[in-house]
Amino acid sequence: xxxxxxxxxxxxxxxxxxxxxxxxxxxxxxxxxxxxxxxxxxxxxxxxxxxxxxxxxxxxxxxxxxxxxxxxxxxxxxxxxxxxxxxxxxxxxxxxxxxxxxxxxxxxxxxxxxxxxxxxxxxxxxxxxxxxxxxxxxxxxxxxxxxxxxxxxxxxxxxxxxxxxxxxxxxxxxxxxxxxxxxxxxxxxxxxxxxxxxxxxxxxxxxxxxxxxxxxxxxxxxxxxxxxxxxx
Numbered sequence: 695x696x697x698x699x700x701x702x703x704x705x706x707x708x709x710x711x712x713x714x715x716x717x718x719x720x721x722x723x724x725x726x727x728x729x730x731x732x733x734x735x736x737x738x739x740x741x742x743x744x745x746x747x748x749x750x751x752x753x754x755x756x757x758x759x760x761x762x763x764x765x766x767x768x769x770x771x772x773x774x775x776x777x778x779x780x781x782x783x784x785x786x787x788x789x790x791x792x793x794x795x796x797x798x799x800x801x802x803x804x805x806x807x808x809x810x811x812x813x814x815x816x817x818x819x820x821x822x823x824x825x826x827x828x829x830x831x832x833x834x835x836x837x838x839x840x841x842x843x844x845x846x847x848x849x850x851x852x853x854x855x856x857x858x859x860x861x862x863x864x865x866x867x868x869x870x871x872x873x874x875x876x877x878x879x880x881x882x883x884x885x886x887x888x889x890x891x892x893x894x895x896x897x898x899x900x901x902x903x904x905x906x907x908x909x910x911x912x913x914x915x916x917x918x919x920x921x922x923x924x925x926x
Contacts, residue, residue: 698835717787721876724794732810732875739817741787747825755832757844762836772902775838778895785888786866786869793878805877816871824864827853834861838899840906848909857919862896866921896921 718740721733752759771779828834830852833841840846853860869888873881900920903910920926 697806703731717790720787720790721759721794721797724791725797725801727797730797732814732877733797735810735814736872736875738818739814739821743818743821743825743845746827747809750829754829756834758828758834761841761844762834770839771837772839774898775895778891779837780900781891782888782895785891786886788884789872789881789888792880792884793873793876796878796880797876800880802877813871813874817875820864820866820868820871822864823853823867824861827860827864829868830854831861838895838902840902846907848907848913850913854913855917857921857923858900858914858917858923859896863921866892893910893921895913 718737719733722730722737723730725733727733748759789848831849831854833844833846835841853864857863866889869885869892873879873885898918900914904914
């Protein structure tokens with residue numbers, strides 16, 4: 695490993711520690727309710743998908759791990775994404791924080807097992823779809839930029855035959871089911887704001903790719919929907 699790549703590797707390790715061992719457990723940590731089964735279910739699903747998908751990506755696209763690790767230092771990131779990308783990360787965390795705070799300050803016994811199971815299935819489906827996109831697309835960067843140094847080109851296989859931004863679509867689906875899984879009304883506030891930011895980012899990224907990535911306009915004519923199949 696070169697000296698230049700060492701900081702990137704350490705950032706990747708640090709991000710993995712935070713994402714795997716801290717973020718998914720935020721509702722449990724904040725609420726102190728360690729018997730909260732729905733929160734455990736979310737944590738297990740989140741950790742499992744993150745760990746398995748990254749192990750598979752490291753094997754299939756090892757350079758993608760480095761690309762995603764240097765999202766804070768890439769120099770050609772679109773100016774608007776320097777704002778939107780952090781907002782998405784913060785928004786997803788705030789949903790978990792809100793659920794934990796509600797469980798601590800305003801615990802409710804109201805819980806519907808059927809709704810919880812449907813929500814858990816929705817989270818699994820969303821995260822699974824997003825992970826599929828990550829595995830399919832070697833250019834699945836954490837920031838919006840044209841990766842010319844990596845031979846950036848259009849990927850139109852796998853989930854990209856369904857929507858043009860399956861990573862966002864899967865993530866949004868998973869996020870929308872989190873308040874239902876955790877029986878949290880408070881979590882809907884950051885979740886709705888997160889959805890708005892994600893839709894805006896999708897629109898701006900799609901516009902950028904159509905203007906700057908060769909072949910993307912033709913791809914857009916074949917895969918009509920950006921985020922919601924048959925709708926948008």
